[in-house]
Amino acid sequence: MRIKARHFVVATGPxxxxxxxxxxxxxxxxxxxxLNDQTVASCMxxxxxxxxxxxxxxxxxxxxAALPPNAAEPQVWIPVSEKRPWHVQIHQDPINFSTTGPELVDQRLLVFLQGFGMTEPQWDNRVTFSATHTDIMGMPQPIFEYTLPPKAVKEAHEMIGELAEASLALGAWLPGHLPEFEPPGASLHLQSTTRMGKKPEDSVVNENSIHWGYENLRVGGINVIxxxxxxxxxxxxxxxxxxxAAHLALDGKVVPASYDKLLEDQQSGTVAS
Ligand SMILES: Cc1cc2nc3c(=O)[nH]c(=O)nc-3n(C[C@H](O)[C@H](O)[C@H](O)COP(=O)(O)OP(=O)(O)OC[C@H]3O[C@@H](n4cnc5c(N)ncnc54)[C@H](O)[C@@H]3O)c2cc1C
Incomplete structure (x- = not known):
């Protein structure tokens, strides 16, 4: 099947x-x-x-008794900073804990700590695609080549050390949930596989998400970060x-510094909706 369009946007995930x-x-x-994956460590x-x-x-x-049975779970977020290059979430983790069944135990006593660390994007970390094997959708099978750079490894260890210390200040580790690194990909935050940049040598799209060498092909998603x-x-x-999208809507004219300004201009008729 052939589809004709003035503009194409590929945004099918990293x-x-x-x-x-x-x-x-x-x-x-x-x-x-x-290909850039955040390092992840967690414990409960x-x-x-x-x-x-x-x-x-x-x-x-x-x-x-000071905690009502339906007490809201803690929602703590400690953002990344220059001196602490990872972010931490503290809550009761509905994702990992769902199979154990919050109905069976008193979840108020459980606290899940999870850290997400930085990994500098590297040229050699990549996903390629098989010329011979296909995935269940009949598309070329992804193949991963990935090594953590030394800086990311060092910081990941600092991050897990901090999680261990902080969690012991709260209580004792639940067996099976001691501080540990989660496997590659567990962050669910794979990025940069169609990276945005200023030059085609080290990026796939330009600063307006337009694929280098094309005028009407854009790429979106976390893969552009x-x-x-x-x-x-x-x-x-x-x-x-x-x-x-604002750049596309304006047909390449300069994007206003603020999106609000774009909406204002549209309302006043200065630019097309
Ligand atoms: C359990 C879980 C929890 C998460 N929690 C958070 C969170 O709290 N905060 C956060 O920022 N992120 C979170 N994420 C990550 C978040 O989901 C992703 O960052 C985000 O969805 C990425 O958006 P995207 O548009 O790049 O890709 P996607 O959301 O993956 O969208 C891609 C779409 O393209 C479709 N597609 C794929 N291939 C094709 C094809 N060949 N043709 C047509 N369509 C195709 C897919 O079906 C999908 O609908 C979480 C992810 C998971 C799985």
Whole structure:
């Protein structure tokens, strides 16, 4: 089947965007390269008796009674900073814990700590695609080549050390949930496989998400994020997409510094909607 369009936008995720381009025989040298995964470490603690005994609510309930049965779970986010290049989430982890069944145990006593570290994008870290094997969708099978750079390894160890220390201040580790590194890919934050950049030598798309060498092909998604991050990546990808969509809507005219200004201009009729 052939589809004719004035503009094409490929936004099929960090592995399937390069896969789709590869399968379309659009094979820029940087395609799939700079694959960038955040390092992840996590552990789960059971709150210590000492800490629980210290709890007291406004009505004088003490210990575990100070926490109502339907108490909201903790939602703590410690953002990345220059001196601490990882971000930490503290909560009760509905994702990993769902199979054990929150109905069976008192989840108020459990605290999940998870850190996400930075990995500098490297040319040699990449996803390529098989010329002979296909995935279940009949697309070329992804093949991963990935090594953590030494800086990321060092920082990942600092991150897990901090998680271990912080979690022991809260209680004792739940067996099976001691501090450990999660396997590659577990961050669910694979990035940079169609990296944005200023020159085609080290990127796939330009600053408006236009594929180098094409005028009407754009790429979106977390695969466009060019640099190391240690945060949930979706808002960054959305911000890039909004900028690129504004550029597309304006037919290449300069994108206003603020999206609000673009909307204002549209309302006043200065630019087309
Ligand atoms: C359990 C879980 C929890 C997460 N939590 C967070 C979070 O709290 N915060 C955060 O920022 N991120 C989170 N993420 C990551 C987040 O989901 C991704 O960052 C985000 O979805 C990436 O957006 P995307 O548009 O690049 O790709 P996707 O969301 O993967 O979208 C790609 C789409 O393309 C489709 N597609 C693929 N191949 C083709 C094809 N050949 N043709 C047509 N369509 C195709 C796919 O079906 C999919 O719908 C989480 C992910 C998971 C799995």
């Amino acid at each position: 592995i399937f965007s390069p896969q789709l381009l590869w399968n379309s025989e659009i094979r820029h040298p940087a395609l799939g390269r700079y 603690v059971v709150l210590s008796k000492e800490l629980v005994a210290k709890m007291e609510d406004d009505e004088g309930h003490k210990g575990i 060019p640099t190391a991050t240690a945060c949930n990546p979706t808002p960054t990808a959305v911000a890039i997409a909004v900028k690129s």
